[in-house]
Amino acid sequence: MPKHEGVSLSVIKRLPRYYRFLGDLLEKGVTRISSRELAQLMRLTASQIRQDLNCFGGFGQQGYGYNVAALHKEIGNILGLNNNYTIILLGAGNLGRAIAKHMDFEARGLHLIGIFDNNPTVVGQQIKGLTVANSTYLEDFCRERKPKAAILCIPKEAAHETVERLMSAGVKCFWNFSHYDLSLAFEDAVVENVHLGDSLMTLCYQINEYYSDGEEK
Amino acid sequence: MPKHEGVSLSVIKRLPRYYRFLGDLLEKGVTRISSRELAQLMRLTASQIRQDLNCFGGFGQQGYGYNVAALHKEIGNILGLNNNYTIILLGAGNLGRAIAKHMDFEARGLHLIGIFDNNPTVVGQQIKGLTVANSTYLEDFCRERKPKAAILCIPKEAAHETVERLMSAGVKCFWNFSHYDLSLAFEDAVVENVHLGDSLMTLCYQINEYYSDGEEK
Structure with a gap:
């Protein structure tokens, strides 16, 4: 329990x-x-x-x-910040790369151990001491290293299939930046969403309310 | 109203x-x-x-x-998505740069018109068609272009002073990625927070709960 x-x-x-x-x-x-x-x-x-x-x-x-x-x-x-749970990153585009470099995972109880992408120009690059691996090795890696969670910085279109593969490989916890509501399709997934697009629209709403009160600002 | x-x-x-x-x-x-x-x-x-x-x-x-x-x-x-509200970015480090490149501002009612940093190695670089300007020009820029909102991708330590300058220059709406609760000090600021560190800790808690139910997973 x-x-x-x-x-x-x-x-x-x-x-x-x-x-x-x-x-x-x-x-x-x-x-x-x-x-x-x-x-x-x-x-x-x-x-x-x-x-x-x-x-x-x-x-x-x-x-x-x-x-x-x-x-x-x-x-x-x-919060479990002393457990050093292993986590992998899927998607080493602009956002994924920034998340890997910017976040202090260790201070938040996590340890980044792998980065995957399927873009051949990105595979092989070094990010924060890790070599970006081809996504085809995802299952092998999960079998060997048993990461506890995955960061999804992949396009919405790729999210469903990727989550399916990860769940089959035993990864059940997700930090989800893709604009895909994965908990709808995967009921037993543990998900923390960061929907930046939704957040930006919420900001836009607030700007709009602020500037539409008739006053010149 | x-x-x-x-x-x-x-x-x-x-x-x-x-x-x-x-x-x-x-x-x-x-x-x-x-x-x-x-x-x-x-x-x-x-x-x-x-x-x-x-x-x-x-x-x-x-x-x-x-x-x-x-x-x-x-x-x-x-949501006000048709208003093309002008927005500027403060901080062109890993995260700021990724936000600028990754987000489709136009689809969410916003238009990115300026990027500022005080790091001389970053100033002058091109990001998404914009030249990163030195933060010293912030007030001049705001006077001329009157941006409606600012994205804060700056360290916590720099946040208070930067928000003070922006508020004085007429910018009242913020998309806040800095780990600084700016609405505490600036009561009339309009703020949408994205506290990635808090989100990561929430994920850690959920991983911890998932793996601490005694079962081998």
């Missing part, structure tokens, strides 16, 4: 932000903080913070507040 | 997904669809679809369903 069954995904999705703020506090040398102060900093209510953290047992002490280092470490544990 | 005041952001955030699915249907030559069929396709309930679309006046006809082309166009209008 998963360890935190019953905790809603909306609570989970707030944990990385707590982790980030607590990390900043640690860097500034802050050792303890009350839920009221933390709430002010993060623009939440103290009761929401207490509620969120109570889902995992609660870490505060009445009259003392939270020990910043302990809470930071504990949230890191809940 | 904004046109859709009172419509919750969670409804807004679902619109791009409707737009995407309707676009796919259009490409496949589907001309009409019932809310039940659309619900099945998108794994929503028919009543949620009707509720969402009713926020904007509703587009279905009893016994006919939705006209796919009309609904697609109407959602595009609501």
Whole structure:
């Protein structure tokens, strides 16, 4: 049984932000903080913070507040950031390449061990110390190295077939940048989506609302 | 007054997904669809679809369903995708460069008109037909071209000062990739966040839950 069954995904999705703020506090040398102060900093209510953290047992002490280092470490544990889960990248185009270079995987509990592409001009290139392999070797690689997750930076058209191959090869968890709703076709896949196109349209909506209130800005 | 005041952001955030699915249907030559069929396709309930679309006046006809082309166009209008809002990019590192090259801004109602960086080895380079300018020219550029929004692909440490400069220069809308919660310091900024680090930690949590149910996988 998963360890935190019953905790809603909306609570989970707030944990990385707590982790980030607590990390900043640690860097500034802050050792303890009350839920009221933390709430002010993060623009939440103290009761929401207490509620969120109570889902995992609660870490505060009445009259003392939270020990910043302990809470930071504990949230890191809940998020599983110490497990060094292996992950591979599918698609070494502009976006995939940037994700590989830009992200600090190790700081987020992951370890990038392979990069695949089917474009012959890209295969063989070095990215972050890894040689881009031809996608035809995907199954062999998965059999040997058993990666736990895959990053999908591939076109929508290629996504279904690629996910099918990955699932058959034992990879069930996906960081999905392709504009393909893979959880519709693969019900038992574990998916975290980053739909940049959707996000950009949401931005466009907000710009449009901002500039359509009649005022010259 | 904004046109859709009172419509919750969670409804807004679902619109791009409707737009995407309707676009796919259009490409496949589907001309009409019932809310039940659309619900099945998108794994929503028919009543949620009707509720969402009713926020904007509703587009279905009893016994006919939705006209796919009309609904697609109407959602595009609501999202403001026909306005060609001008946007600039701050930070032409790995991620900024990939965003500039990878995203189809025009299809999402935006027009990329400038790229800025303060790294002298990057300034002067060509990205998607634009010459990367030195950030010192930011104010001049904003005065002349009045961009409506900015993409922040800059380090967290540089974010506060950059946003301050942009806000003073009249840019109030942000697509924020920096791990900096800018809406805390700039209450009247319009912000769409893409916190890739938070997303990666959420993925890590889900991998951890998946693999910690005791079963060998």
